[in-house]
Amino acid sequence: xxxxxxxxxxxxxxxxxxxxxxxxxxxxxxxxxxxxxxxxxxxxxxxxxxxxxxxxxxxxxxxxxxxxxxxxxxxxxxxxxxxxxxxxxxxxxxxxxxxxxxxxxxxxxxxxxxxxxxxxxxxxxxxxxxxxxxxxxxxxxxxxxxxxxxxxxxxxxxxxxxxxxxxxxxxxxxxxxxxxxxxxxxxxxxxxxxxxxxxxxxxxxxxxxxxxxxxxxxxxxxxxxxxxxxxxxxxxxxxxxxxxxxxxxxxxxxxxxxxxxxxxxxxxxxxxxxxxxxxxxxxxxxxxxxxxxxxxxxxxxxxxxxxxxxxxxxxxxxxxxxxxxxxxxxxxxxxxxxxxxxxxxxxxxxxxxxxx
Amino acid sequence: xxxxxxxxxxxxxxxxxxxxxxxxxxxxxxxxxxxxxxxxxxxxxxxxxxxxxxxxxxxxxxxxxxxxxxxxxxxxxxxxxxxxxxxxxxxxxxxxxxxxxxxxxxxxxxxxxxxxxxxxxxxxxxxxxxxxxxxxxxxxxxxxxxxxxxxxxxxxxxxxxxxxxxxxxxxxxxxxxxxxxxxxxxxxxxxxxxxxxxxxxxxxxxxxxxxxxxxxxxxxxxxxxxxxxxxxxxxxxxxxxxxxxxxxxxxxxxxxxxxxxxxxxxxxxxxxxxxx
Numbered sequence: 001x002x003x004x005x006x007x008x009x010x011x012x013x014x015x016x017x018x019x020x021x022x023x024x025x026x027x028x029x030x031x032x033x034x035x036x037x038x039x040x041x042x043x044x045x046x047x048x049x050x051x052x053x054x055x056x057x058x059x060x061x062x063x064x065x066x067x068x069x070x071x072x073x074x075x076x077x078x079x080x081x082x083x084x085x086x087x088x089x090x091x092x093x094x095x096x097x098x099x100x101x102x103x104x105x106x107x108x109x110x111x112x113x114x115x116x117x118x119x120x121x122x123x124x125x126x127x128x129x130x131x132x133x134x135x136x137x138x139x140x141x142x143x144x145x146x147x148x149x150x151x152x153x154x155x156x157x158x159x160x161x162x163x164x165x166x167x168x169x170x171x172x173x174x175x176x177x178x179x180x181x182x183x184x185x186x187x188x189x190x191x192x193x194x195x196x197x198x199x200x201x202x203x204x205x206x207x208x209x210x211x212x213x214x215x216x217x218x219x220x221x222x223x224x225x226x227x228x229x230x231x232x233x234x235x236x237x238x239x240x241x242x243x244x245x246x247x248x249x250x251x252x253x254x255x256x257x258x259x260x261x262x263x264x265x266x267x268x269x270x271x272x273x274x275x276x277x278x279x280x281x282x283x284x285x286x287x288x289x290x291x292x293x294x295x296x297x298x299x300x301x302x303x304x305x306x307x308x309x310x311x312x313x314x315x316x317x318x319x320x321x322x323x324x325x326x327x328x329x330x331x332x333x334x335x336x337x338x339x340x341x342x343x344x345x346x347x348x349x350x351x352x353x354x355x356x
Numbered sequence: 357x358x359x360x361x362x363x364x365x366x367x368x369x370x371x372x373x374x375x376x377x378x379x380x381x382x383x384x385x386x387x388x389x390x391x392x393x394x395x396x397x398x399x400x401x402x403x404x405x406x407x408x409x410x411x412x413x414x415x416x417x418x419x420x421x422x423x424x425x426x427x428x429x430x431x432x433x434x435x436x437x438x439x440x441x442x443x444x445x446x447x448x449x450x451x452x453x454x455x456x457x458x459x460x461x462x463x464x465x466x467x468x469x470x471x472x473x474x475x476x477x478x479x480x481x482x483x484x485x486x487x488x489x490x491x492x493x494x495x496x497x498x499x500x501x502x503x504x505x506x507x508x509x510x511x512x513x514x515x516x517x518x519x520x521x522x523x524x525x526x527x528x529x530x531x532x533x534x535x536x537x538x539x540x541x542x543x544x545x546x547x548x549x550x551x552x553x554x555x556x557x558x559x560x561x562x563x564x565x566x567x568x569x570x571x572x573x574x575x576x577x578x579x580x581x582x583x584x585x586x587x588x589x590x591x592x593x594x595x596x597x598x599x600x601x602x603x604x605x606x607x608x609x610x611x612x613x614x615x616x617x618x619x620x621x622x623x624x625x626x627x628x629x630x631x632x
Contacts, residue, residue: 041601073561126561127570127597131584134577145577146603151567151595161607 041145044163046114051159052096053169054123054133056188058087072126079129086139087132091188091325092168093140095306098202100143105256120162121147122155122169159183166246168327176330184246186309186327189316195304195323201258203305206246206285207296207329208263208274210311214242215332217273222336233273240277245331246309260303261285264315266292297322311335366423367551368451369404370470371397372477373428373439375494376448391445392438396476396496400615401448403506407555407565408449414558420551425452427464465489472548474616482621486537490544493617495609505567507614508552512572512599514542514620516583534621541620546590548618553592561593569596569612573605573622 041047054060067075099117106116119142121133127149137144148158156177159167167178167185178185197203209218221229261278265271267290278285289299297318300308308319308326319326377392404422411418428439436455443450456464461480465473466489473484473491484491495509522542525535556566570587572580580599587594598608609617 044603076561127584127594128588130597131581134581137577145599145601147577147597147599148608149597151569153596157611158608161611162603 041143042114042116042118044118047116047118049118049120049162049164049166050096050099051120051122051155051162051164051167052092053155053171053174054121054125054129055170056090056092056168057096057121058090058093058133058136059190060087060090061190076126076128079132083132084135085132086136089140091170091191092307094197094325095168095202096142096144097140098197098199098306101200102202102256103143118146119144120164121149122158122162122164122167123148124150124152124155126151156181156183172328172330175328179245179329179331184329186246186329188325188327189320191320191323191325195301197304197306201256203258203260203303205260205262205300205303205305205308207308207310207312207315208261208265209241209244210332211244211246211309211329212261213244213247213274213277215244215311216242218332237273238276239273240280241273245329258286259284260305261288262291262296262299262303262308263289264291264293264296266290268292297324300324366419366421367471367555368423368425368469369472369474370425370427370465370468371401371494372475372480373426375474375476376401376426377439377442391442394446397474397494398446398448400474400494400506401450403504403615405449406504407506410565411555411558418558420555423451424449425454425468425470426450427454427456427461429456429458429461431455462487462489471551472616478621482537485541485544485621486533488540488544490548493619495614495617505565506616507567507569507612508616509569509571509609509612509614509618510545510549510583510587510594511617511619511622512570512580512583512597513575513622514538514618515545515570515586516572516575516579516581518582537621541618545618545620549587549590549592553590556593557591564595567596568592568594569598569614570594571605571608571612571617572597572599574600574602576601 055064063075063079066078096119099119103116106113121137121144123133125133130147130149133147133149146162148155148162150158154177155167155174159178160181160183164183167175167183168188169175169178169185170188172187175185175187206212209215217229217233220232261274263274265274271288271290274290275288278288291299295318296308296310296315300319301322301324305324308324309329310316310319310326311329311331313328316326316328374395375397376395378395379392381393401424404424408421411421426439426443428436436453440453452468454464454468462484465484466487471490473481473489474494475481475484475491476494476496478493481491481493519539522535522538525538526532530538552566552568556564556568559565568587570580570583572583575583577599580597584594584597596612598612600608
């Protein structure tokens, strides 16, 4: 009796082969069952996989309250009652819609390519709530074909299993965990006033230090001051900065997308190293904006990105005040400082979680 | 009528002895005095025992409990003794032992009103399903990770597809045998789901010793919703749901770590030609 394929501990090549055949069976059956004209989703190994939590995709503030105040059973019962009522869009909704538009254009330009965005719903919600979530996804005609509803278990293992390139959640602890496991992740916050965003082009803005790049230079500023920072940058102008947590995610993005680097650095004194690093990585950023310390909010308001990543809550708050959807990347030395002052790491968590 | 009959009896699960013990690792140098080395099914039996303990905690006279029986194909008296001793050694609660000839597998299962035949051998599972015996795959659990929950996965593809859709599969390379097996599997899954649903209702939603998952490997999210709603109709609340849309199953299964996978024999249906 031969050992079943796919469950051998060391038999990788065996299970890969059976997966290939299973994929063929999958295509056959799913083509048969497809009642809509929606195209087939790409294989995870080829796609840029973006995992979003249910609370960032949809506005679940009221329901969350029921969960916190009345417990799991009441929460699930409440969701079941409202099962046919779609949720209202959440904070990552515009980003997801924009990704769908990009996919449509990529398919037009490169019909045989599987290098597309794949959006996965990754939630530790109970499967019973899943019916309402899927009803909502269908209501807005979102292309989300894959999901994990872990019924309370941590999603981190599943993020890896789906080869996730970016994870967005409202829960900063999960985001922290993901980053520690080497998965690019950011915490999103509710944004009250939102600017009108482009329907045809996906715009993503990034902070530089501790987001795209490592926090090595930021450490110098925080601990030794600006002068030391400028001298350091000049000295190491030709040495590329080390990678930050979101770097690999960015590498695979190109075409109907516009990317912006929005950094507090100034072009004159510290900009050269940034540009040379990007060049050495072969990374194309459409616009690099050096603010020399000026606030990011007004500039972001002009750019209108679908999402803006920064490691410092100060900048996140500034962006949100002027209607930009911002996501916090909890990485590096920035987490130990708030508005220039060194803080306790315990209170740091409270500051991060002050906005829901 | 059927409900009453089910409620009074135990839920009998049959295991094969070569899943309970790892016979392949026995060599000439193995001490014959020692118990047989543990196999893949030991973690499963322990999980089942946990469920039984919790059920009895709730209700001392509970009759809807799991009962595990061991079936073994032709072997010597020596090995029979070894098996019984080893079972005792590991503290496994095995209700009955059956030893029979290979061809009698199906008869043995049928005559003992087994509610579930669990095996790591896909061919055995498929064969059993085809003759109407409820059968599911025993997933390989690494022994060092003993869960305090019994995890069961139901295939969203099998449950979520309607009777008509299953019939139309013949247009897409599935043979008559395969389609019949899938239909028979669905009936078996329903019976099992009803029983497990009754058991699950003895506990609350949190801290339950039974965890039910739906995994939809190929079907769309709507197929998954259909599966969730169908299971709900059958009286079973699902805890975790996964929709893969063709993504590889093994990495996801490795995270879920289930004990039982009800996939209606789908894993055996790999020789389909691609229709483009």
